[in-house]
Amino acid sequence: MINMFTLVGKLADIQDNAFVMNVPRSYKNEEGVYENDQFVIEISQNIYNNMINYCKVGDMVAVKGSLESKDFRVYLKADKLTFLSSKGGE
Numbered sequence: 001m002i003n004m005f006t007l008v009g010k011l012a013d014i015q016d017n018a019f020v021m022n023v024p025r026s027y028k029n030e031e032g033v034y035e036n037d038q039f040v041i042e043i044s045q046n047i048y049n050n051m052i053n054y055c056k057v058g059d060m061v062a063v064k065g066s067l068e069s070k071d072f073r074v075y076l077k078a079d080k081l082t083f084l085s086s087k088g089g090e
Contacts, residue, residue: 005076007039008062008084014051018042021063041065041076050081060084 009023022036029035041063043051055061062082068075 003066004064004079005067006062006064007041008060009036009039011051011055011057011059011061012038013057014048014055016048017045019051021061039076041078043078043081047078047081054083 007021007023009021011019012022013020018040021039021041023039024034024036027034061084063078064080064082065076065078068077
């Protein structure tokens with residue numbers, strides 16, 4: 001069995017133990033616009049420290065992780081984060 005996800009999108013918020021990511025859908029709505037889905041992804045202290053040092057809201061990132069369920073809710077947990085744009089790229 002495989003339990004993993006991969007998302008590419010823009011950072012919307014960075015918190016102590018999680019970050020919020022906007023991910024565009026792969027299709028346009030009736031008005032011809034790509035809508036975004038917003039995901040809260042739990043992170044380790046190590047990933048958080050790297051995000052604070054190298055990322056800001058609006059940067060593009062890719063995240064790879066696993067899903068966990070508890071009390072009928074699904075949680076996204078990051079295993080690896082790849083910075084696709086950063087402070088150094090401005």
